[in-house]
Amino acid sequence: MALSRRSTLSGAALGVLLLAGAGLATALPAAADPPAPVAAGGQPVASIIVGYKPGSAKARDLASAAKDATAKAHGRALSAERRLATGGVVVGLGSKDARDAAAVIAAYKADPDVDYVEADQMMHPLADPTDTDYAQQWDLFEATAGMNVPGAWATSTGAGVTVAVIDTGYVAHSDVAGNIVAGYDFITSSSAARDGNGRDNNPADEGDWVATAGECGTDANGNPVPSKPEDSSWHGTHVAGTIAAVTNNAKGIAGIAYNAKVQPVRVLGKCGGATSDIADAITWASGGTVAGVPANPTPAKVINMSLGGSGACSVTYQNAINAAVARGTTVVVAAGNSNVDVSGFNPANCNNVITVAASDRAGNRAFYSNFGAKIDITAPGGEVRLETDAPGSRTTPADGIYSTLNGGLTTPGAESYKTYMGTSMAAPHVAGLVALIAAKTTLTPAQIETAIKNNARALPGTCTGGCGSGLADATATLxxxxxxxxxxxxxxxxxxxxxxxxVESSIVVSGVTGNAPTTLKVGVDIKHTYRGDLIVSLVAPDGSVYLLEDFVNSDSTANVAKTYTVNASSEVANGTWKLRVQDVASQDTGKIDAWNLTF
Structure with a gap:
């Protein structure tokens, strides 16, 4: 008999987004009394994110939030622009004066209905591009400081896994195109996006060039941001190539997880990208719901974010990341390129992420890489320095990370390859490794992180300040x-x-001698919006049924990602085994995503 019940909706934490300028904005924890908020590069905050306490009218109704913004304006042109998927309200300041922003934040902090308020800061690509064109992937195979990738390919190539690259988008490249799936453009500002509109389903990289100094504003000292014109970086395409460039096609480079798919999610445009847009991108990429945006048809098991800003991890980021991880998505973040403790850079300092530092070709911590206790793992990020940059420390272009790119200085031109260096280049190495693992296991994000750490090897060079568990080793981990x-x-x-x-899903077992073990492992990966509907069982070849778990009336969360141990020693191992899933209620549905047996 079908059960009748009403789905329980968890109260979403009210996220706060803050929009800082072109530099790396400083997050403003709710408990602090912040100075005038400006980006690390100096650009003032243009909007903030306000989280209201549950139960207040302003938490439920955007119109009430808009009235509240008007009340706090004190002559400023505030506007409640939209509500985030994490619950926070984006409030436009109508000014780029840092003093105005500080006054508005103080007004919100004094409101007892406000849970938190933080700047909607701008994030930026974390790479230092060079001008070389050597096709050397030492980072994959060299014994000294490569990531030992080729040995892992005998076990996994990432098939069946989608990796979301939350970055500048994607400019067409024939060495990546075969592994691209539909993504989304989350840049709200049409001027920053350069596509004539706001959010849309086209994540094409329109270029992040800045034509003149000061085009992104001025810092607190009146200095122009940026200080000089900048060409387009095509950053997201470089990251995508490292993760999943098409391999064995007689051209270009090899991707680490070359049978995985890359989902370009555009958040960085001219002058950077807003925390509010990035948080919604995290939600969407991992299969969550974002108002006004169609559901993601291919949710990612891995998210790569080679971007960042200064300051503490914002509530907005942490809420989005926690929800993504709860959906089974592993989040990989670049540590940053400022040669300081990563504790001052977000989202690298958030919880529930794998934070990646960069090493050079000799296995030292790269000169630019952030460090510290929040680093989880190190991966090749490369080092390319001219004699004029660092006398006595010259490296060659081949010592960078070589990947797919585009030759256009502003708008897209001919496809190309180039070496970059940065923690932005290190993070996709780890994201590719996560994809290799996810393709062959049902490990949770936390278990994947532990596996990578436990199987890292010591850095062959030196690391001052903390490089996590060492240098990631793909083969050892797999x-x-x-x-x-x-x-x-x-x-x-x-x-x-x-x-x-x-419903049932079958696995035919052959080549195993005798009966199943007393510790038969059954890995289950079910995507379902309310697992309290489900009864999950293992059916042996002779029809015997082993109950794995009955979630009915005992669990209101989503998804099943667990490994069960079954004493099946009375069963002949060879034959057709089945995973049986019973849905006993209405309203919520899902799918068996994958399952496995280990004898």
């Missing part, structure tokens, strides 16, 4: 988490789970 061939079986075919139905 060998540790994926069972030996012949004893591991999986089914990656999606099986829909409609309301009030029972």
């Amino acid at each position: 060998l540790a988490v994926v069972p030996a061939p012949g004893k591991y079986f999986e089914n990656l075919t999606d099986v829909a789970i409609p309301d009030n139905t029972t």
